[in-house]
Amino acid sequence: MARFQALSLYLLSFCLQSFASPTKAGEPFLKALNSSAWIIGNDIWNLTIAQTYGTKLMYKGYDLVGEAVGHYVSYNGAVDNLNWTSARIVKKSGDYTDIAFSANEGDMHWVLTPDLFGAYQYFVNRALPTLGEFRTLWRLDNTTFTRGHTSERDQDLPPLALILSGTKVQDETWLLPNGTYVTKYDFATFLPSIEGNLSYWGVYGQLNGTGAQIGSWYIHAGKDYFNGDHLKQELIVHRESSSGDAVQLNMIHGTHYQAVSNDTFPVGKTWGPWLWYVNDGSASDAAPRAQQENKDWPYAWFQDSYGYHSRGSLSGRVVLSDGRAATGAAVFLGDNHPNKTALDQGSWYYYRTYADSNGNFEFNNVREGMWGLQAWADGGKIGDVTTSFLRNDVSVAKNKQTKLGTMTWKTQGRKKIWQIGQIDRKATDFEYSGPPHQHARVVKCPANFTYTVGKSTTDDWCFGQSDIGKWTVSFDVPPFPSGSSSPAAVLSVSLAGYSSGVSSNILANNVMIGNLTSEDILSDPCLYRSGTLAGEWHYYEFELPAGTLKKGSNTVDFQCTRTTLWHGFMWDSVMLEWK
Numbered sequence: 251m252a253r254f255q256a257l258s259l260y261l262l263s264f265c266l267q268s269f270a271s272p273t274k275a276g277e278p279f280l281k282a283l284n285s286s287a288w289i290i291g292n293d294i295w296n297l298t299i300a301q302t303y304g305t306k307l308m309y310k311g312y313d314l315v316g317e318a319v320g321h322y323v324s325y326n327g328a329v330d331n332l333n334w335t336s337a338r339i340v341k342k343s344g345d346y347t348d349i350a351f352s353a354n355e356g357d358m359h360w361v362l363t364p365d366l367f368g369a370y371q372y373f374v375n376r377a378l379p380t381l382g383e384f385r386t387l388w389r390l391d392n393t394t395f396t397r398g399h400t401s402e403r404d405q406d407l408p409p410l411a412l413i414l415s416g417t418k419v420q421d422e423t424w425l426l427p428n429g430t431y432v433t434k435y436d437f438a439t440f441l442p443s444i445e446g447n448l449s450y451w452g453v454y455g456q457l458n459g460t461g462a463q464i465g466s467w468y469i470h471a472g473k474d475y476f477n478g479d480h481l482k483q484e485l486i487v488h489r490e491s492s493s494g495d496a497v498q499l500n501m502i503h504g505t506h507y508q509a510v511s512n513d514t515f516p517v518g519k520t521w522g523p524w525l526w527y528v529n530d531g532s533a534s535d536a537a538p539r540a541q542q543e544n545k546d547w548p549y550a551w552f553q554d555s556y557g558y559h560s561r562g563s564l565s566g567r568v569v570l571s572d573g574r575a576a577t578g579a580a581v582f583l584g585d586n587h588p589n590k591t592a593l594d595q596g597s598w599y600y601y602r603t604y605a606d607s608n609g610n611f612e613f614n615n616v617r618e619g620m621w622g623l624q625a626w627a628d629g630g631k632i633g634d635v636t637t638s639f640l641r642n643d644v645s646v647a648k649n650k651q652t653k654l655g656t657m658t659w660k661t662q663g664r665k666k667i668w669q670i671g672q673i674d675r676k677a678t679d680f681e682y683s684g685p686p687h688q689h690a691r692v693v694k695c696p697a698n699f700t701y702t703v704g705k706s707t708t709d710d711w712c713f714g715q716s717d718i719g720k721w722t723v724s725f726d727v728p729p730f731p732s733g734s735s736s737p738a739a740v741l742s743v744s745l746a747g748y749s750s751g752v753s754s755n756i757l758a759n760n761v762m763i764g765n766l767t768s769e770d771i772l773s774d775p776c777l778y779r780s781g782t783l784a785g786e787w788h789y790y791e792f793e794l795p796a797g798t799l800k801k802g803s804n805t806v807d808f809q810c811t812r813t814t815l816w817h818g819f820m821w822d823s824v825m826l827e828w829k
Contacts, residue, residue, distance in 0.1 A: 314464065583601040668826050671711065
């Protein structure tokens with residue numbers, strides 16, 4: 251019914267193209283069409299917004315939505331769309347006009363200026379339920395917006411006809427007649443979640459065959475309202491399979507690659523502002539605009555109920571208990587006394603950085619408050635450290651620089667026998683790992699495989715194990731001191747991700763020392779949703795009792811006993827140490 255209402259408003263809004271003129275030429279405006287429909291815009295663009303959907307997006311005389319759904323806000327997928335009960339101008343400050351659309355769950359704001367190609371947007375929570383997924387999005391004309399741009403891909407979105415020619419094999423994934431696959435998850439990517447990193451993505455194409463180009467972009471200068479840690483990845487553009495709409499997603503609280511992420515939010519929690527930006531379709535134009543937004547953030551014109559400008563800085567140095575600096579460590583500032591992993595945190599605000607070569611780190615523009623500080627290995631010189639660092643009750647005050655000094659991170663303190671892959675919570679350097687996201691890449695990995703320590707290299711080890719079969723690590727142990735027996739050892743298994751339905755028994759010299767199954771590991775969708783580098787990180791230790799290892803040749807086996815297509819283990823690191 252909402253779509254029919256929007257269509258019936260088309261002629262009315264067309265008649266109002268001169269818009270009941272604002273008080274000054276070019277000034278941003280809000281005009282009510284009736285009690286549940288409005289037009290907002292400036293002299294550059296205007297949008298008709300009904301109870302749920304923003305349709306009829308006019309730009310240079312063209313409707314950029316066309317027969318598509320348009321703009322809306324929803325949570326838990328498309329199950330719960332927000333319904334607007336009112337709209338009002340809440341503030342005018344200089345050139346900025348802040349227009350709020352209210353729903354029971356909260357307020358969606360559009361901030362316009364007379365010459366802004368697009369709008370700043372932000373959402374203020376009032377009564378969102380506990381949720382995993384919360385998003386704003388555009389579904390735009392499929393004949394105009396034919397290409398998608400992410401940090402990994404810049405290419406045509408798959409045409410609807412191509413999707414319809416295939417056989418659906420799982421969630422939004424089709425097997426094509428030529429034996430290849432098409433899936434929306436190939437357009438997923440990691441969000442650049444560290445302050446200063448460029449964060450922009452969009453869809454673009456040609457205006458109705460005129461030759462003129464058009465692009466719709468999201469630019470996020472602020473990163474602290476995103477949930478999760480450094481390895482947060484999301485689906486951000488794709489082709490809608492039911493209609494062909496070009497979809498530009500804005501997953502401001504997303505769960506596409508996580509095992510668990512259900513969060514509650516305080517009243518007044520604000521996501522944004524981010525910039526919805528319209529240009530000539532050029533990524534080379536969107537990039538410098540993103541750079542400028544980064545320079546301007548935190549925005550001087552904005553304020554929220556939790557002290558948007560009440561910010562300070564935090565610095566410190568982390569050294570390992572064995573004397574090494576925590577070189578390149580991932581450092582995360584999040585929930586105080588956390589009861590969730592860093593990736594799963596999402597109720598509040600979050601800050602991410604990396605330590606330098608000396609273990610020094612710094613966070614700027616941190617909201618005032620009490621925080622929990624975490625650090626973990628990101629490969630390199632500390633890629634053999636299995637433990638992580640946590641310090642709670644870290645206070646950041648407005649306009650103050652908090653200096654934590656040097657802090658000690660206790661390592662596992664064991665002597666390494668061998669290691670395959672650096673511990674960085676990613677499948678770095680393994681065969682077939684890394685961008686771009688690509689469906690079914692794990693089927694390239696072997697069912698049976700032998701890695702010989704001292705002869706094989708890291709890129710011989712495949713990024714995922716999925717098929718029934720056995721992966722063997724073959725290695726020699728140096729002679730034990732005269733008269734001594736083999737001491738106990740510890741096998742560390744670090745998984746970059748795990749998708750359920752695949753089980754493995756772990757054996758040392760043909761003696762079972764443990765297993766990995768769906769009953770013991772929380773599942774994430776990494777492997778079956780085109781992930782090739784990370785999902786949700788998991789870490790396990792298995793003891794090899796004294797006498798298990800022997801002088802000379804030894805083996806550790808990962809015996810896959812159950813399989814599910816495109817599911818399995820994504821490896822981070824496997825390491826054997828003397829206990």
